[in-house]
Amino acid sequence: MICQKFCVALLHWEFIYVITAFNLAYPITPWKFKLSCMPSNTTYDFLFPPGISKNTSNLNGRYEAVVETKLNSSGTYLSNLSSRTTFHCCFWSEEDKNCSVYTDDIEGKAFVTTVNSLVFQQTGANWNIQCWMKEDLKLFICNIESLFKNPFKNYDLKVHLLYVLLDVLEESPLLPQKDSFQVVQCNCSVHECCECHVPVPTAKLNDTLLMYLKITSGGAVFHSPPMSAQPINVVKPDPPLGLRMEITDTGSLKISWSSPTLVPFQLQYQVQYSENSTKYIRKTDEIVSATSLLVDSVLPGSSYGAQVRCKRLDGLGIWSDWSALLTFTTQDVIYFPPKILTAVGSNISFHCIYKNEKKIVSSKKIVWWLNLAEKIPQSQYDVVDDHISKVTFPNLNATKPRGKFTYDAVYCCNEQECHHRYAELYVIDVNINISCETDGYLTKMTCRWSPNAIQSLAGSNLQLRYHRSSLYCSDVPSIHPVSEPKDCHLQRDGFYECIFQPIFLLSGYTMWIRINHTLGSLDSPPACVIPDSVVKPLPPSSVKAEITVKIGLLKISWEKPVFPENNLQFQIRYGLSGKQVQWKMFEVYDAKLKSASLPVPDLCAVYTVQVRCKRLDGLGYWSNWSTPAHTVVMDVKVPIRGPEFWRLISEDTTKKERNVTLLWKPLMKNDSLCSVRRYVVKHHTSHNGTWLEDVGNHTKLTFLWTEQAHSVMVLAINSIGASSANFNLTFSRAISKVNIVQSLSAYPLNSSCVILSWMLSPSDYNLMYFILEWKILNEDSEIKWLRIPSSVKKYYVHDYFIPIEKYQFSLYPIFTEGVGKPKIINSFAQDDEKHQHDADLYVIVPIIISSSILLLGILSVSHQRMKKLFWEDVPNPKNCSWAQGLNFQKRTDIL
Numbered sequence: 001m002i003c004q005k006f007c008v009a010l011l012h013w014e015f016i017y018v019i020t021a022f023n024l025a026y027p028i029t030p031w032k033f034k035l036s037c038m039p040s041n042t043t044y045d046f047l048f049p050p051g052i053s054k055n056t057s058n059l060n061g062r063y064e065a066v067v068e069t070k071l072n073s074s075g076t077y078l079s080n081l082s083s084r085t086t087f088h089c090c091f092w093s094e095e096d097k098n099c100s101v102y103t104d105d106i107e108g109k110a111f112v113t114t115v116n117s118l119v120f121q122q123t124g125a126n127w128n129i130q131c132w133m134k135e136d137l138k139l140f141i142c143n144i145e146s147l148f149k150n151p152f153k154n155y156d157l158k159v160h161l162l163y164v165l166l167d168v169l170e171e172s173p174l175l176p177q178k179d180s181f182q183v184v185q186c187n188c189s190v191h192e193c194c195e196c197h198v199p200v201p202t203a204k205l206n207d208t209l210l211m212y213l214k215i216t217s218g219g220a221v222f223h224s225p226p227m228s229a230q231p232i233n234v235v236k237p238d239p240p241l242g243l244r245m246e247i248t249d250t251g252s253l254k255i256s257w258s259s260p261t262l263v264p265f266q267l268q269y270q271v272q273y274s275e276n277s278t279k280y281i282r283k284t285d286e287i288v289s290a291t292s293l294l295v296d297s298v299l300p301g302s303s304y305g306a307q308v309r310c311k312r313l314d315g316l317g318i319w320s321d322w323s324a325l326l327t328f329t330t331q332d333v334i335y336f337p338p339k340i341l342t343a344v345g346s347n348i349s350f351h352c353i354y355k356n357e358k359k360i361v362s363s364k365k366i367v368w369w370l371n372l373a374e375k376i377p378q379s380q381y382d383v384v385d386d387h388i389s390k391v392t393f394p395n396l397n398a399t400k401p402r403g404k405f406t407y408d409a410v411y412c413c414n415e416q417e418c419h420h421r422y423a424e425l426y427v428i429d430v431n432i433n434i435s436c437e438t439d440g441y442l443t444k445m446t447c448r449w450s451p452n453a454i455q456s457l458a459g460s461n462l463q464l465r466y467h468r469s470s471l472y473c474s475d476v477p478s479i480h481p482v483s484e485p486k487d488c489h490l491q492r493d494g495f496y497e498c499i500f501q502p503i504f505l506l507s508g509y510t511m512w513i514r515i516n517h518t519l520g521s522l523d524s525p526p527a528c529v530i531p532d533s534v535v536k537p538l539p540p541s542s543v544k545a546e547i548t549v550k551i552g553l554l555k556i557s558w559e560k561p562v563f564p565e566n567n568l569q570f571q572i573r574y575g576l577s578g579k580q581v582q583w584k585m586f587e588v589y590d591a592k593l594k595s596a597s598l599p600v601p602d603l604c605a606v607y608t609v610q611v612r613c614k615r616l617d618g619l620g621y622w623s624n625w626s627t628p629a630h631t632v633v634m635d636v637k638v639p640i641r642g643p644e645f646w647r648l649i650s651e652d653t654t655k656k657e658r659n660v661t662l663l664w665k666p667l668m669k670n671d672s673l674c675s676v677r678r679y680v681v682k683h684h685t686s687h688n689g690t691w692l693e694d695v696g697n698h699t700k701l702t703f704l705w706t707e708q709a710h711s712v713m714v715l716a717i718n719s720i721g722a723s724s725a726n727f728n729l730t731f732s733r734a735i736s737k738v739n740i741v742q743s744l745s746a747y748p749l750n751s752s753c754v755i756l757s758w759m760l761s762p763s764d765y766n767l768m769y770f771i772l773e774w775k776i777l778n779e780d781s782e783i784k785w786l787r788i789p790s791s792v793k794k795y796y797v798h799d800y801f802i803p804i805e806k807y808q809f810s811l812y813p814i815f816t817e818g819v820g821k822p823k824i825i826n827s828f829a830q831d832d833e834k835h836q837h838d839a840d841l842y843v844i845v846p847i848i849i850s851s852s853i854l855l856l857g858i859l860s861v862s863h864q865r866m867k868k869l870f871w872e873d874v875p876n877p878k879n880c881s882w883a884q885g886l887n888f889q890k891r892t893d894i895l
Helices: 832-868
Strands: 010-011 015-017 033-039 065-069 084-092 124-136 139-146 157-166 183-187 194-197 208-217 220-223 228-229 241-247 254-256 266-275 281-288 292-295 303-312 326-329 334-337 339-343 348-356 365-372 382-385 389-393 409-416 423-428 434-438 445-449 461-469 482-488 496-500 508-517 518-523 527-529 541-547 554-559 569-575 583-587 595-598 607-615 643-654 657-664 678-685 689-696 701-705 711-715 728-732 741-752 753-760 768-774 783-791 793-796 807-815 824-826
Touching: 084 220, 124 208, 139 157, 139 208, 157 194, 183 194, 241 303, 241 326, 254 266, 266 292, 281 292, 334 409, 339 348, 339 518, 348 365, 348 409, 348 423, 365 382, 365 389, 389 409, 434 508, 434 527, 445 508, 461 496, 508 657, 541 607, 554 569, 554 607, 554 643, 569 595, 583 595, 643 728, 657 711, 689 701, 741 807, 741 824, 753 807, 768 793
Parallel strands: 339 423
Antiparallel strands: 010 015, 033 084, 033 124, 065 084, 124 139, 139 194, 157 183, 157 208, 208 220, 208 228, 241 254, 254 292, 266 281, 266 303, 303 326, 334 348, 348 389, 365 409, 382 389, 409 423, 434 445, 445 496, 461 482, 461 508, 508 518, 508 527, 541 554, 554 595, 569 583, 569 607, 643 657, 657 701, 678 689, 678 711, 711 728, 741 753, 753 793, 768 783, 768 807, 807 824
């Protein structure tokens, strides 16, 4: 015969099981199938399960096994049957109801060891079977449920599954030996339902699993025909997770779920949902490949229920169990979307369906309010259909927080009646400034941005995202669909800082801040940055500052940084050293310059200098200021002039000698430029000529005046040389008798100032200046003096004058030819009290005038108040009835 057959294999001492060929094995289907075993010598219809096609002439022999059972003669059920009965077993299902039965002369009968059982001889035996691969792809499960119900006796049910895994089911395979099959004892419950577990290695998911069942029930042992399955094709996923329902922004009901996490293939889903509303009740199921389903025409006050299950999308597979039933009830007022998060300047719309008691309100009767305080104009309304109203908000401003509420409440109302439910509108200003700078070594770019500009929104987080283009930036930056997040860290100053390293100097980095929230995400306006254009150079180095010798300018020099290689401009700031430097600025735009010389008012002061730089084309940032450099005080020029000096003359009448003591004040830095090492007195007489006398650092010198005329000059010497301009004083016996000061008066203004005035007579001598001396009279006190220009006729002397003391004032005219005769006074002028009184008048008169004006103002206000109080209780006669028509301006004689 063409049909291949195999020899009988002894599987157990109680039975012999024959497998004719592997291609006769029953392929396990994704749905339940049945195993039916019936006596072969009965012709009663009820022995076959309903719907099975009974064919005793067709000997196709597929999916069946022969069972021979020895019956117990003592049983009461089968007294008219033979003691040996052959059972034929086959698989069938609702989809394939063909269950062929062998005839008595069939070749290849298989017999099993006989057992004592009477209960199956009339009714046969039937089992429901379903097999699948668990989602974790580690366990193959077969579920066997007995359909035999014996009302008289509860027989034990025992099931064993024998299996072998084969690589490939070939056309002519070798018969597996007895030792090849592994036995699994199935776990049976009291309800005669058993579950068999077969472990399957991951590497053998695509192999063929060949198996059969050994079922012991009611004292009989049944063997199923062989069945086969490829584990990967009968995977039963777990039910979908996270089933949820929500109303979308478009007003549809969205049923969504999550797929099982362990399946290695795509799934399809079957959704069952029902709707119970005031209009109708409906039940529907749909099969989809996505993890969500939209249901249109959602109505307020309705109840929706949904379940979902899944199986493999392509090829064979088994439906998972149904998920738990989820119920969702809509409110009487439906807003879609219920919440909106948007940016300033955008346009958004809300939709609403309003149900009042059991009736849906017409959309034409719906009005909208904002925060129940502001009615929205009807020009912003739109009627979508009979029941859906729409309101649009154009060009929105940022939401102003009201206490703990960070949103605006949008109410949909039925004319004058508003439901307590509302929609929430969040409007955020997303204008965030992102500033970046590239370090002076051109190795990294640091970007900073502040979240303070964004209104705080609970549950939101901020993230910087960027896209790098290959070269430069586009004219109008835009958010690229492909972007990367960047880690940013909050600094102490409240800014976030993000570091890009390494960087591409000429690439364009488009950046924006994304605000992520459960309501959606918003993006700030994008900004594009080229690292080469935002370089902050290193500060200039080797900065030096000095006051140039003989020229007298502040010279600053520096070295430009190595990077960047662009031409740079420089900025210099300088000022007098101190705790708070008053800076002055100077710009250098010549990139080739490395120094600058600046005029300063004080050549003998210490200056602090700093330099910074920036690209000459204006791109990038100013560098940090360099390390401060300081000038050193040193002599830069010869002293401008020698010191002012005066003399004291003492005469020794006994020796007929005159001693002259020269007095001078130390030269200031501005005049000495910038120090004095020593003073030298230059003498000149007609007989002895000219000679120099070194005084050192002393400020006085005494010499003997012996000749008729003796000229002296005091020179200041520093490291550069002697002062160029000096004061000259000549002592002449003849000129000392010249008297040109006719009068001298002193008027005390206060304890710190005295006014001196004088009158001169004509003279032929060249008057250079005056020397004024003063001291306390009758005391050996220090003589004070000062030089007064020759053009002055009145002078204010500032000093501390004691009112009870008397002072002596001496005014010396100084001529080119010598010192003239002084005018000396020993007291203040006679009319000092008059001057004092005049000075007091300047203070007292303004006080008297101000007081008078203030007094007049007070009297005027008081007069008005008294007038009002006096006439308050006097009635106006014009308001009296008897006075109507009378002219109160006309005199009337009283009779």
